Amino acid sequence: MCGIVGYVGQKDCAPILVEGLRRLEYRGYDSAGLAVHTGRGVEIVRAVGKLSNLDAALKKNPLSGTTGIGHTRWATHGRPSEANAHPHVAGHVAVVHNGIIENHVQLRRDLESRGVKLQSDTDTEIVAHLIDEAMRQGRTRLSEAVRTALGHVRGAYAIAVVSGDAPDEIVVAKQDSPLVLGIGENENFAASDIPAILAHTRDIILLHDGEMAVLTASHVEISTLEGTRITREHKRIDWSPMQAEKGGYKHFMLKEIHEQPRAIEDTLRGRVDLPNADVVGAEIGLSAELAQRVSRVYFVACGTSAHSAMAGRYWVEQLARIPSTLEIGSEVRTRDPVFVPNDLVVAVSQSGETLDTLAAVKAAKAAGAHVLAVTNVVDSAIARASDGALYTHAGPEIGVASTKCFTSQLAALLMLAIYMGRRRGTLDTDGAHRVLDALWRVPAQMREVLARGEDIKAIAKKYLRTRDMLFLGRGTEFPVALEGALKLKEISYIHAEGYAAGEMKHGPIALIDEDMPVVVVCPRDNQYDKTFSNMEEVKAREGQLIAVCTEGDEDVRALCFSDAAPRSSTRGILSAAEPDVITIPEAANEVQPLLTVLPLQLLAYYMADLKGTDVDQPRNLAKTVTVE
Ligand code: M6R
8 A cells, every 4th residue: 555646737746746645654654756847857756764754855856847746655565665666767757656566577577578677676667667668669648658558467556657758747547546636726636545635626536447547737538448538527525634534534443444355455466366276376475395394383473463363373274284373472582482493483463563573583583493474564674584474465554453454464364374275285276266265255245244334333332331341252263252352452441351262161151240241253154053052151141142143143143132121230231122243244164254353343443432532542552562
């Protein structure tokens, strides 16, 4: 996830572009750059790090002109460096891009075989060269060259392009990554998101997938990538700048919860090979030879990442049949564990900076283990300290409570388990196809679950005055139960505990009475009957059941009906006639955790918001924990 912005008009564009990028910094901030028509052609200035570094670079090398594009980057291909920062240049053409080009490896090879020398590790530079080639092959209009180049590209993109040969225009195009156009008086804008242009215009046009536009100071000409002209009226936006930054959502956390379908799509993009029922090895960070040789997989992580790692452990055991274990980062440091050379240590960390996980990685490396980082930040400390990296593509997460990074980690770890299972022959074509197909359908199913937000909010209202909550789940729903409890305590400050449902009778059952809400994650899977029995045990002790189950499960629904007439318990919990049941669509067992966690994230969110806590920055917590 990166931010792009473009301006064409009569004003000096560099300050407008930099200010626009500042409003998009939430989309990424590892490097930034501008390309501006200065009268001497297109000139670029780029800098690694936050925008203040670009400001400083522009003071040294000012860019003056009225047409330009800018970019703030969140690396997906290639570490954060000046060479990898956008804009990327080929001939007279400069390009900024947000998205992931799936066939970049093949396109790079093709370009190199034609003698092109690429300067960066990015997928974007390839697009710049394809456009430049098309221009040199006689596509005299920039828009025609862009159209020709995009004909070779597969994947997600929002691009903005300028060329020294077309000093008064910007060409933009979009497929699966956001792009808005801003309509002004003798000036026009393009950006990844509305906040970047809100200070200049409130009249916007949303570009659709498969469309491109040519922007000049006085015109916006929209067409399909095939060349059909499109007329679209602009819309007036009345959001405040703050609302716009959160995409109209009240909090970043809620926005990020709703970004999960897109985050999963981006994490799967270019990695799932459905026709061959496999996962693309080059993207996994682990060689086929190593995948075959590993004798144990040792997951290390903290907090939410430890919950996704726990699911990863279950999948590696089930699909690749490799003995696996999970250790909390801080305990690895404390315990001096024994690693052996054929251990694969998988370090899971959203930030890639968590000190306890980093220390575990260093200890494992020192002991001779091979380390694979699963992280959302390219070239982060944990990625650098590891032998390979499998990147999630969730984009920056701003809410302290992790949501989209958790589900992206689940998707990445499930792909890792499938990849290893295929290499080791424990997962046949049919089995792999079944799971990959289910994974591919998850984003659409997530959208269905997220549409049930109002029902979840109604449940949250009922339990607002509770002081404690239990969360139960079995198998891969156990980490989901742990995650649901962690989300609730982090942001609402309500005491919550997650347990393996089978563990309830070994202690927690003593807590259950009419004042104890118990959230049970009970989709139709191979653990269903046992978890259902646990729900009956809760009900027998008058606990308040809240269930996450599969659509159409009338048994769970009937069980969650309260026999008693509506009444208040001592803590004000109302046992109502309507059962507290949230459903997920039918899905293969393996992908259910990506769906069942969504209602729990929303439950925590609404309980916190209704209580009025600081959802995005809960007390005492930090987004990145770089202390012991
Ligand atoms: O960046 P990491 O994934 O390594 O962070 C680990 C934990 O600090 C983090 O998951 C924490 O538990 C979050 N606040 C959870 O919402």
